[in-house]
Amino acid sequence: MHEKTTAPPTRSVQLHPDDPDNKPGKKRSSTRPIGILLLFAVLAGGFFVWRSTHKPQTTAAAGRGRGDRNGDLNARVPVAVTAAQRRDLPVYLDGLGSVEAFNTVTVKSRVDGQMMEVRFKEGQEVHQGDLLAIIDPRPFEVALAQAQANHAKDQAQLADAKLIAQRDGQLLKDGIIPQQQYDTQVALTNQLQAAVAADQAQIDSAKLNIDYAHITAPIDGRVGLRLVDPGNIVHASDQNGLLVITQMQPIAAIFTLPEDNLAAVNNRMRSGATLQVLALSRDNGTEITSGTLLTIDNQIDQTTGTFRLKAVFDNKDRALWPNQFVNARLLIDTKKNATIIPAAAIQRGDQGTFVYRVKSDNSVEVVPVTVGITEGTLSSIDSGLSPNDLVVTDGQDRLRAGVRVDPRPDTRPNGTANSPTNAQNLSPARGRQFQPPPGSQSFAGPGSQGNQPSGSSDNSPGSRSGNRNRRNPQQ
Numbered sequence: 001m002h003e004k005t006t007a008p009p010t011r012s013v014q015l016h017p018d019d020p021d022n023k024p025g026k027k028r029s030s031t032r033p034i035g036i037l038l039l040f041a042v043l044a045g046g047f048f049v050w051r052s053t054h055k056p057q058t059t060a061a062a063g064r065g066r067g068d069r070n071g072d073l074n075a076r077v078p079v080a081v082t083a084a085q086r087r088d089l090p091v092y093l094d095g096l097g098s099v100e101a102f103n104t105v106t107v108k109s110r111v112d113g114q115m116m117e118v119r120f121k122e123g124q125e126v127h128q129g130d131l132l133a134i135i136d137p138r139p140f141e142v143a144l145a146q147a148q149a150n151h152a153k154d155q156a157q158l159a160d161a162k163l164i165a166q167r168d169g170q171l172l173k174d175g176i177i178p179q180q181q182y183d184t185q186v187a188l189t190n191q192l193q194a195a196v197a198a199d200q201a202q203i204d205s206a207k208l209n210i211d212y213a214h215i216t217a218p219i220d221g222r223v224g225l226r227l228v229d230p231g232n233i234v235h236a237s238d239q240n241g242l243l244v245i246t247q248m249q250p251i252a253a254i255f256t257l258p259e260d261n262l263a264a265v266n267n268r269m270r271s272g273a274t275l276q277v278l279a280l281s282r283d284n285g286t287e288i289t290s291g292t293l294l295t296i297d298n299q300i301d302q303t304t305g306t307f308r309l310k311a312v313f314d315n316k317d318r319a320l321w322p323n324q325f326v327n328a329r330l331l332i333d334t335k336k337n338a339t340i341i342p343a344a345a346i347q348r349g350d351q352g353t354f355v356y357r358v359k360s361d362n363s364v365e366v367v368p369v370t371v372g373i374t375e376g377t378l379s380s381i382d383s384g385l386s387p388n389d390l391v392v393t394d395g396q397d398r399l400r401a402g403v404r405v406d407p408r409p410d411t412r413p414n415g416t417a418n419s420p421t422n423a424q425n426l427s428p429a430r431g432r433q434f435q436p437p438p439g440s441q442s443f444a445g446p447g448s449q450g451n452q453p454s455g456s457s458d459n460s461p462g463s464r465s466g467n468r469n470r471r472n473p474q475q
Contacts (some may be wrong), residue, residue, distance in 0.1 A: 018393060036221055060176055079395035080410035081358055084341045086387040089380050091112040091373060092278075093265070095309070099256025099324040101248070102312070103219050106241035109161040109234040110212040111135055115242070118230050126245065133242055135234065137213040144206030151199030158192035165189050221247040240368060246322055251315040252294070254305040255328035262363075265309070266296060277311035280331040288319045293330060335373060340381035342410070345391040346371060346379055355385065356392040356399050363404045364392060 153403030
């Protein structure tokens with residue numbers, strides 16, 4: 001018998017479409033807000049972590065990039081400073097020139113003959129009258145002996161002729177001889193006197209040739225290289241000499257200046273002033289020696305618009321040599337009691353020239369100045385500054401009025417090394433000692449061995465000259 005299994009009846013459930021609880025996907029919709037909130041929490045946490053780690057660098061970079069001009073005025077900017085000083089400022093005119101020997105002599109033989117001896121060494125210092133070389137004197141000695149013999153013979157004949165003329169004069173008075181005979185004897189006596197004089201001239205000529213055979217130094221100086229070796233036949237007509245002597249003490253230098261400076265130099269010369277001239281090396285880095293201006297040339301070179309000057313130097317240490325290239329500096333004037341600062345401190349803006357002066361609270365102020373003259377790395381200030389004022393010489397690009405600074409003395413070779421001013425241990429309060437802020441770095445300026453200020457680079461503003469691009473110092 002087969003039992004019939006009947007499945008339970010299936011209950012039909014109908015979902016109402018308007019019932020929100022019966023919509024499909026209800027469970028999935030309830031978890032979506034939680035995921036979104038978690039995602040926002042993770043992103044927010046990452047943003048705060050990133051902000052906390054990058055904010056100091058961004059701020060520092062902004063401070064460096066903007067130069068702290070629009071940043072915090074209380075942030076100290078490292079700068080180099082120098083104290084203004086009142087002293088005399090020399091005014092120089094610079095020219096290019098070359099050294100010339102005061103005297104140069106090419107020594108030649110004045111007689112013909114064989115050079116027997118050389119009594120000098122190449123490069124030797126000789127004095128006037130020193131024996132340099134000997135030409136074979138024997139031919140001239142023979143000529144001297146012959147002239148002396150002729151002189152003796154003619155003197156004897158002259159003495160005899162004078163006696164005969166004396167006797168003939170007495171006989172003429174007695175009427176024994178005619179007048180013609182007496183006149184003939186007198187003429188013979190005069191002829192013999194002339195012969196004796198000619199013989200004496202021959203003797204003097206032979207002696208002179210013997211002297212010429214012994215060649216001596218005509219001036220004091222230094223002997224150059226030998227041009228003729230012993231044993232060679234030399235002639236008085238030879239174009240090349242035996243040696244060249246160059247006078248080294250004193251020595252001269254010829255240099256040129258623009259014709260615009262002629263009036264100033266000429267007026268000083270006419271007033272009787274002694275003008276100092278400095279001879280410097282080719283790179284202007286070393287002062288070789290000093291001398292005085294001797295004269296001005298009598299014309300201007302139209303092709304170059306310059307005039308030539310001649311200076312003389314004692315050259316006791318023989319530092320100058322003929323044909324040496326030098327830079328000449330003519331001291332034309334001296335500005336008395338001038339206020340001096342490095343030229344690197346002077347800035348130029350729309351309102352004119354100005355400097356940054358450090359006040360007693362280590363903040364800077366913009367001070368308009370009137371620049372007088374600039375000599376090398378120094379400038380004189382006619383108005384705007386007083387002695388001992390501290391001015392900024394490096395780091396001006398990061399400054400504006402009111403910014404606080406970390407002042408350090410400028411120790412660059414092109415800063416204060418060539419200047420008598422020195423800002424070491426000076427405060428803005430006129431010479432008072434000041435202590436650097438704790439933790440600040442030493443500043444030695446670009447190109448030195450010291451540490452550079454924070455945020456500076458190799459193209460630091462101190463490495464540029466005072467003629468900067470125009471800018472407004474108040475920005």
